[in-house]
Amino acid sequence: xxxxxxxxxxxxxxxxxxxxxxxxxxxxxVVLPLNCLGFWIGLKVYRxxxxxxxxxxxxxxxxxxxxxxxxxxxxxxxxRGSGLLYLLLGPAVVALAIPLRQNLAVIREVGWPLMLGLLxxxxxxxxxxxxxxxxxxxxxxxxxxxxTKSVTAPVALALAQEIDxxxxxxxxxxxxxxxxxxxxxxxxxxxxxxxxxxxVGFTLGINAHAIGTVRALEISALCGAFSAxxxxxxxALTALVLPLLVT
Amino acid sequence: MATLRNLPRWLLGAGLLLAFDLAxxxxxxxxxxxxxxxxxxxxxxxxALMIYGRVPRGLAEVGGQxxxxxxxxxxxxxxxxxxxxxxxxxxxxxxxxxxxxxxxxxxTLTALVLNRLIQRTAARQRREQDVE
Numbered sequence: 001x002x003x004x005x006x007x008x009x010x011x012x013x014x015x016x017x018x019x020x021x022x023x024x025x026x027x028x029x030v031v032l033p034l035n036c037l038g039f040w041i042g043l044k045v046y047r048x049x050x051x052x053x054x055x056x057x058x059x060x061x062x063x064x065x066x067x068x069x070x071x072x073x074x075x076x077x078x079x080r081g082s083g084l085l086y087l088l089l090g091p092a093v094v095a096l097a098i099p100l101r102q103n104l105a106v107i108r109e110v111g112w113p114l115m116l117g118l119l120x121x122x123x124x125x126x127x128x129x130x131x132x133x134x135x136x137x138x139x140x141x142x143x144x145x146x147x148t149k150s151v152t153a154p155v156a157l158a159l160a161q162e163i164d165x166x167x168x169x170x171x172x173x174x175x176x177x178x179x180x181x182x183x184x185x186x187x188x189x190x191x192x193x194x195x196x197x198x199x200v201g202f203t204l205g206i207n208a209h210a211i212g213t214v215r216a217l218e219i220s221a222l223c224g225a226f227s228a229x230x231x232x233x234x235x236a237l238t239a240l241v242l243p244l245l246v247t
Numbered sequence: 248m249a250t251l252r253n254l255p256r257w258l259l260g261a262g263l264l265l266a267f268d269l270a271x272x273x274x275x276x277x278x279x280x281x282x283x284x285x286x287x288x289x290x291x292x293x294x295a296l297m298i299y300g301r302v303p304r305g306l307a308e309v310g311g312q313x314x315x316x317x318x319x320x321x322x323x324x325x326x327x328x329x330x331x332x333x334x335x336x337x338x339x340x341x342x343x344x345x346x347x348x349x350x351x352x353x354x355t356l357t358a359l360v361l362n363r364l365i366q367r368t369a370a371r372q373r374r375e376q377d378v379e
């Protein structure tokens with residue numbers, strides 16, 4: 001019990017120590033504003049252009065990477081500088097309980113059909129991708145990263161740590177999956193004559209998580225609520241089941 | 248001034264998130280559970296909120312803020328994908344193809360299954376109403 005608290009305090013101490021270190025290009029005072037700036041510009045551009053292809057996850061991270069190359073910062077230095085944000089990852093996952101609690105009435109209302117659909121979707125999303133990669137002869141690292149593709153990024157990161165996948169690869173897979181689903185998904189469903197907003201929202205939440213939820217909110221509030229619900233439930237379900245399957 | 252008066256409430260909310268995160272991690276480590284600590288913390292918080300009956304205001308405000316900044320919080324991990332060098336070309340190709348087609352296939356299948364289930368339930372409910 002105390003070892004976890006100790007580890008957290010050590011991490012906090014490390015962050016403070018990095019702040020006190022002499023100024024360099026990998027210093028938190030350089031890297032943290034850079035992260036915020038990348039996020040902010042990414043968000044501005046996304047809102048202006050409105051294309052999910054430029055979602056801050058894609059646009060923002062690319063901007064930051066470009067800046068890091070210009071400044072000559074390597075990934076280890078960048079990670080150290082971003083220590084404060086890594087510290088927030090755990091509480092951010094915990095915070096997902098709040099929308100879940102607020103949507104509890106909706107879950108009870110729609111009941112079992114959606115829960116069954118969730119189960120099918122949560123299994124299908126990673127399974128289809130893993131099978132395709134397996135057929136193409138991908139290595140185990142790729143397979144493990146793909147297995148976390150249907151959960152929202154903070155949960156995927158926690159999962160990747162748990163099952164020894166590569167965290168950044170998992171995060172990248174989650175981000176690109178979200179972009180593909182959000183960009184192409186809704187129009188694909190329209191072509192199949194599936195226009196029920198509950199179905200569209202729920203499918204977006206399972207297959208495109210946070211990015212899909214942003215897209216669903218643009219369609220309608222109802223669509224967004226179902227997407228947020230599916231994202232949270234799918235994340236919790238996968239997080240519970242996946243480590244059992246892999247180990 | 249108003250911000251200063253809200254401070255204790257926000258600190259309580261932030262403290263709750265951190266406490267449940269640490270509680271989840273401790274529990275996961277103590278019983279060597281395969282579930283990630285923060286996810287366990289999320290489930291614990293959901294349970295606590297269900298028992299408590301409502302979401303405390305400070306927690307709702309801090310939680311909402313954290314969720315709005317979610318993308319920023321996981322940006323450092325996302326940036327990592329550009330630094331990956333240890334994958335072979337074949338692995339990259341397999342990854343890209345699996346992500347692209349896998350997502351589209353599972354997207355369509357999920358929507359079809361869901362639509363079928365919802366319509367079937369709606370039809371049954373209608374039948375039951377007719378019988379009454």
